Amino acid sequence: MTHPRPTLADVAAEAGVSVSTASLAFSGAGPIASATRDRVLAAATRLAYAGPNPLGQQLRSGRSGIVGVVVGDRLRRSFRDPVSTQMLDGLAQALSEQSLGLLLVPSEAGEVPPLLRHTAMDAAVVVLANGPDDGVVLALTRRGIPVVSVEGEIGDDPARPGSATVNVGIDDRGGTELLVRELTLLGHRRFGVVSLPWGHDRRLGQPDADAGTRAGYAHTRRRLAGIADAGVVPDLVVETPASLVEHGRSAGHQILDRPDRPTAVVALSDLLASGVVLAARELGLRVPQDVSVAGFDGIELPWLAPDVLTSVRQPLADKGRLAGEAAVELAAGRPVTGTVLPVELQLGTTTGPPPAG
Amino acid sequence: MTHPRPTLADVAAEAGVSVSTASLAFSGAGPIASATRDRVLAAATRLAYAGPNPLGQQLRSGRSGIVGVVVGDRLRRSFRDPVSTQMLDGLAQALSEQSLGLLLVPSEAGEVPPLLRHTAMDAAVVVLANGPDDGVVLALTRRGIPVVSVEGEIGDDPARPGSATVNVGIDDRGGTELLVRELTLLGHRRFGVVSLPWGHDRRLGQPDADAGTRAGYAHTRRRLAGIADAGVVPDLVVETPASLVEHGRSAGHQILDRPDRPTAVVALSDLLASGVVLAARELGLRVPQDVSVAGFDGIELPWLAPDVLTSVRQPLADKGRLAGEAAVELAAGRPVTGTVLPVELQLGTTTGPPPAG
DNA sequence: GCTGGTGGTCGAATCGATTCGACCATGACG
DNA sequence: CGTCATGGTCGAATCGATTCGACCACCAGC
Incomplete structure (x- = not known):
């Protein structure tokens, strides 16, 4: 004192x-x-x-030892989703192994938080960036901060070589294609799709052949495109405002509570899919005898027991870890290239042949 | 370049x-x-x-504009629990309103992450600190960094006035007391308890009258003490390694799969309680006709629908927000006093009178 | 005995900003 | 017409460390 x-x-x-x-x-x-x-x-x-005093060291060295992590949408929502949290866990580990700090920057959709303008960081990881023109990415690159985007679309375009922004993602498109092909092999022809949000600006989805080409969120678009790749045009596509069980449940009701209901419902996330399973149960439909349900991500859903969701497993922690390692490299001024991780079909008990007739 | x-x-x-x-x-x-x-x-x-350049400003002003948030246990586990994440959400909001950055510091139980020693921060929030002698808290105070502990026990002891460490928590003890009194009013006499972890050093719990006095984690200890306050000595106490549905489920089996099973099970968290409900269903027991189940926290459990868990609702976001505001004050060099937030009994559909006979 | 190398210490410059006090010019007011 | 207040600008000190080059002394080798 x-x-x-x-x-x-x-x-x-x-x-x-x-x-x-x-x-x-x-x-x-x-x-x-x-x-x-x-x-x-x-x-x-x-x-x-x-x-x-770290402040003195930082000024001298020109490094802050901090990596900003911009989580899209509200923090609460990101945290509620095991998909984000498992990825963040891998990310945090990779950073802490190099003694880099993880600065959590929540960002409302489309906003650029002031923290990004004024806080010192050596690199940033942006989850779900809307391409290189995303306001958040722009603000960072203007400051000369290298950016790793996770599940964005930077890097999809190899026309930007020496760029300091790089993308880490998974084979979303191949994943849904694999899954839907499996379902068509089982005999399914009428599909319902429960989609992740399409972008910051939300609107209700219509059954539409080229829906996949319009979504602003790259990973949503890719997953929808994979369905088309499998040669399937869904009877009905319902967009949800977030990957949450309750949204899956209401979308499930919307899709299943009708006479000409599809025989298979593909949800673009496991949380949505488990909501669909709940909806089916509430409607007195047996899964998979009356309707097949599949998801995406491959997370554990203990409350669905004894059912196991058919899904596309993605290496969440690895994805986070890779993003973290990329950020470490960029922070040190070394160049990095993007990555697309493979996914894997995981057959559970929620899919089967369509009902006879 | x-x-x-x-x-x-x-x-x-x-x-x-x-x-x-x-x-x-x-x-x-x-x-x-x-x-x-x-x-x-x-x-x-x-x-x-x-x-x-923020680095220059920081050196000049002596402030980094960053608040460290130490989440106990592995990041993944903290994130998986809505209780942590909703609190963190309130915390993040309070900090970002003051344009303070949130540095996420994962910490294995009992370890002091190197980040804490070498990263600049104006204040720190420690979740579940083991009292003022906690290694993490010590490392911070040694550096002169003021600490807010959430759900710890610093501040329980008013013998440390003017201390730069302050506690924000809820009335855990009053909460479980209220809950258990309600259950005894309904006629329950034989209780099972599914406990949160007792501390860093884990051991299996024994039915023990003074179990509540030994737990290292202050909030666990307080909640157990509240049960005793209600005049109840549980037949069986099962400690779980973490607040997760699956641990609640196996503890539920352990408690309910026996001839002399209790008529009511009190779990110290909602996730654990929902696991117990699942276990009861799997054992063919009707809730609440055959067994009553209650939890703690008051989070939403969409997958339990149409059941609603009887629980003790705590103001999670407010707790986080208060902790954040306290950190802001301390970072600015102003003194702060601790807070104990009230809780509220929330009657759901999972409790009722004990079965006759 | 002289030289060259080296382990150990120090002085001063540097990182990139903020801020206090000095300074100047201008306009208002007596 | 002189003085005072003040808006506007600048120089220099400061924040707390790191690091380069200089310097000194000592010892080994020739």
């Missing part, structure tokens, strides 16, 4: 050495007599000096 | 003014002719100068 926090200069004075020598005692970069070091450290504890 | 990033000095030179004037143009602190400001800003855009 009475005294301001001691600085390296105070410690040096107390130990009777120069500031530069005191610095050496802490950093260990450069030759120093062990007796001298001990004297400095002793002086430090005497003054309750807790080590070099 | 060829040129290093421009600095304020470069901009000043380009605009033909002094550095101090250029600074004024950006900060607006102090008188400046609007013509001059425009010249400076024009020069800035010409040089692609994106605004003052």
Whole structure:
């Protein structure tokens, strides 16, 4: 209180050495007599000096040791979704292994949080960036901060070579194609689709052959495109405002509570799919005897037990880890290339042949 | 590439003014002719100068604008639990309203992450601190960083006035007492308890009258104590390794799959309780006719529909928001006092009178 | 005995901004 | 017409560290 926090200069004075020598005692970069070091450290504890002030180091080195992570949409929603959280977990691990800090930046859809303009960071990871023209990405690149986008579409376009922005994602398109082909092999012809949000600007989806080409969110678009790749035109596409069980449930009602209901429902996320399963149960439909339900992501859904959802498993933690490692490289000024991780079909108990007749 | 990033000095030179004037143009602190400001800003855009380097500002001001948030246990687990995430959401909002950054620091149980030693922060929020002797809290206070603990026990002891560490929590103890009294009023006499982890060092719980006094995690201890306050000694207490549905489910089996099973099961979290409900269903027991189940937290459990869990609702977002606001105050050097938020009994459809006989 | 290398220490410059005090010119007021 | 207040600008000090180059002393080798 009475005294301001001691600085390296105070410690040096107390130990009777120069500031530069005191610095050496802490950093260990450069030759120093062990007796001298001990004297400095002793002086430090005497003054309750807790080590070099990071602010000074940061200014000198030009690095903050911090990576910003921009999670799209409200924080609460991102957190509620195991898909985000498992990815963030991998990301956090990769960063903390390199002793980089993870600055969590929540961002309302389409907004550019002031934090992004004024906070020091060596690199940033943006989840679900709307391409290189995304306001968030622009604000960062203008500041010269390299950006890793996760599940965005930067990097889809190899026409931007030396760019400091790079994308890490999964084979969304191949995933849904694989899944839908499997369902058609089982005999399904009439499909309902429960879609993830299409973009910041929401509108209700229509059954539409080229729906997949219009979604603003790249991963939604890719997953829809995969369905088309499998040669399927869904009878009905319902867009949901977020990947949450309750939205899946109401979409499920919308799709299944009609006489000409489809025999298979493909949801673009597991949370949505599990909502559809609940809806089916509530309507007295047996899964998979009356209707097949499939999801995407491959997360664990303990409350669905004993059912196991048919889904497309993506390596969530690996995706996060890779994004983290890319951010580490970019923060260090080294170049990085994007990645597309493979996905895997995971057959559960919620899909089967369509009902006879 | 060829040129290093421009600095304020470069901009000043380009605009033909002094550095101090250029600074004024950006900060607006102090008188400046609007013509001059425009010249400076024009020069800035010409040089692609994106605004003052935060590192310089931070050193000068002595503030980093960052609040560290230490989430106990693995990140993944914290994220998976809506209780943590809703709290974090409130926290993030409070911080971002003051333009403070949220540095997420994952911490294995009992470890002190290196980030805490070397990263600049103006204040820290520690979730589930094991009292003022917690290694994490010690490391922070040694550095002179004020600490807000959430659901810890700092501040339980009013013998530490003027301390820079303060606690924000809820009335755990009153909550379970209220709940259990209600159950005894309904006629229940034989209770099973599914407990949250007791502390970093885990061991299986025994039916034990003073179990509540031994738990290392303060909130677990308080909730157990509340049960005793209601005059109930549980037949069986099962400790779980984490607040997850699957752990609740296996604990539920353990408690309910026996001839002398209790008529009511109190779980110390809603996720655990919903696992118990699943276990009961799997064992062919009707809830609440055969067994009553209650939880704690008051989160939404869409997949339990149409059942609604009887629980103790705590104001999660408010708790986070309060912790955030406390951190803001402490970061600004102003004193703060701790808070204990009230909870509320929320009767659902999972509790009723015990079965006759 | 002289030279060259080296371990150890120090002084001073540097990182990029903010801010205090000085300074100048202009306009108002007595 | 002189003085005072003030708007506007600048120079220099400061924040807390790191690091380069200089310097000194000591020892080994020739």
